[in-house]
Amino acid sequence: MTISQDLFERALASIPGGVNSPVRAFNGVGGTPLFITKAQGAYTFDADGNKYIDYVGSWGPMIMGHNHPAIKNAVLAAVENGLSYGAPTETEILMAEKVKALVPSIEKVRMVSSGTEATMSAIRLARGFTGRDKILKFEGCYHGHADSLLVKAGSGALTMGVPNSPGIPADFAKHTLTVSFNNLDEVKAIFEKYADEIACIIVEPVAGNMNCIPPVAGFLEGLRAVCDQYKSVLIFDEVMTGFRVALGGAQQYYNIVPDLTCLGKVIGGGMPVGAFGGKKEIMDFIAPVGPVYQAGTLSGNPIAMAAGLAALELISAPGLHADLEAKSKRLCEGFEQAAAEAGIALTTNYAGGMYGFFFTDAAKVTSYQQATQCDVERFKRFFHLMLEEGVYLAPSAFEAGFICSEHGDAEIEQTIAAAKRAFAKL
Numbered sequence: 001m002t003i004s005q006d007l008f009e010r011a012l013a014s015i016p017g018g019v020n021s022p023v024r025a026f027n028g029v030g031g032t033p034l035f036i037t038k039a040q041g042a043y044t045f046d047a048d049g050n051k052y053i054d055y056v057g058s059w060g061p062m063i064m065g066h067n068h069p070a071i072k073n074a075v076l077a078a079v080e081n082g083l084s085y086g087a088p089t090e091t092e093i094l095m096a097e098k099v100k101a102l103v104p105s106i107e108k109v110r111m112v113s114s115g116t117e118a119t120m121s122a123i124r125l126a127r128g129f130t131g132r133d134k135i136l137k138f139e140g141c142y143h144g145h146a147d148s149l150l151v152k153a154g155s156g157a158l159t160m161g162v163p164n165s166p167g168i169p170a171d172f173a174k175h176t177l178t179v180s181f182n183n184l185d186e187v188k189a190i191f192e193k194y195a196d197e198i199a200c201i202i203v204e205p206v207a208g209n210m211n212c213i214p215p216v217a218g219f220l221e222g223l224r225a226v227c228d229q230y231k232s233v234l235i236f237d238e239v240m241t242g243f244r245v246a247l248g249g250a251q252q253y254y255n256i257v258p259d260l261t262c263l264g265k266v267i268g269g270g271m272p273v274g275a276f277g278g279k280k281e282i283m284d285f286i287a288p289v290g291p292v293y294q295a296g297t298l299s300g301n302p303i304a305m306a307a308g309l310a311a312l313e314l315i316s317a318p319g320l321h322a323d324l325e326a327k328s329k330r331l332c333e334g335f336e337q338a339a340a341e342a343g344i345a346l347t348t349n350y351a352g353g354m355y356g357f358f359f360t361d362a363a364k365v366t367s368y369q370q371a372t373q374c375d376v377e378r379f380k381r382f383f384h385l386m387l388e389e390g391v392y393l394a395p396s397a398f399e400a401g402f403i404c405s406e407h408g409d410a411e412i413e414q415t416i417a418a419a420k421r422a423f424a425k426l
């Protein structure tokens with residue numbers, strides 16, 4: 001990795017921490033981040049010419065594998081007509097119609113350029129719509145880096161040990177209430193306390209930013225009931241789960257209808273895209289039809305829409321999500337069996353095309369507290385052993401892993417075999 005090392009040193013001189021998003025810096029595992037030169041299918045290639053089976057997939061968007069020809073060709077065709085107009089296009093209508101068809105709880109949708117913009121806009125809309133200031137989120141859930149949401153946050157914030165970021169005025173953060181994920185009693189108690197002051201609950205329906213933690217039975221149903229009771233807006237942040245755990249997202253997988261949904265990652269096919277949408281009466285509260293302001297110079301960008309539409313077309317193939325889940329299951333079972341043979345305590349979680357594994361004695365991990373008590377040092381050693389084996393896992397114990405359509409049986413079995421050798425050396 002000498003070229004990656006040289007590039008990292010050069011990057012450190014000009015870019016804070018050498019990276020443009022903290023989770024890329026390997027702070028969670030130590031060592032030098034890989035500098036990637038190209039990616040194809042299930043594989044990424046680094047500057048030193050190493051080839052890796054990739055379970056990061058650009059942190060989720062690459063559900064059809066890297067550089068899929070249909071997405072690439074859609075982008076190339078769109079580029080011929082110009083890069084951006086700042087005026088409406090038919091492709092935006094096609095995108096909105098496709099999103100509505102795939103996620104029926106979405107009656108109207110607004111396109112943005114990142115998941116952060118989607119969640120930030122959705123909570124502003126919920127506040128404007130209800131006339132309430134407080135919002136409720138869950139410890140360890142990450143919803144991007146908007147001020148209201150960087151409170152007890154997961155992902156890089158948790159990895160770096162700064163779940164509450166400096167720079168956010170206390171006067172602002174005080175409006176963000178937090179309780180434990182998968183703990184409905186805490187949700188009910190806080191609603192009893194603040195009754196009609198809470199504008200919305202925002203939740204990752206499968207938590208993917210404190211490793212991977214699916215909801216326990218009844219949790220999402222309970223959130224729906226509480227929001228109905230107190231007339232709060234239920235926001236599913238499906239930036240990660242959307243189009244991944246099922247074609248219609250986690251709301252289809254668990255059969256719960258939120259009021260608003262945030263989307264990102266897969267919806268852009270690898271281009272910078274996000275979206276938020278939901279009930280017509282709430283969505284019509286945003287400008288220009290309603291009073292809540294929300295805008296974006298590059299929102300609905302024609303190249304990004306072309307890539308996203310091509311991706312959504314591809315993922316609509318019958319059986320794709322069942323296949324992704326079968327691969328997640330095989331990988332998790334393979335890891336558990338290999339760990340057991342080596343006498344290593346390990347448990348796994350998965351939902352559709354996302355998964356996580358935890359070095360712990362616990363039979364199942366269902367909470368933030370359990371996730372943060374896992375053996376992070378063991379994870380770090382395992383991560384580097386797997387890298388030496390040619391397997392690129394998320395470089396943090398607090399991130400989910402992603403399966404793509406191009407992970408075939410060969411890649412999955414190769415990964416399990418690599419894990420077996422790695423466990424033996426832990």
Ligand SMILES: Cc1ncc(COP(=O)(O)O)c(C=O)c1O
Nearest residue numbers: 114115116142143144237239240
């Ligand atoms: C659940 C969730 N919400 C929001 C975001 C923010 O998206 P972005 O990084 O595109 O701003 C992310 C990922 O970063 C995410 O995983």
Ligand SMILES: N[C@H](C=O)CCC(=O)O
Nearest residue numbers: 021023059155156209399
């Ligand atoms: N966990 C994050 C998103 O899901 C990782 C992406 C990032 O913040 O760079």
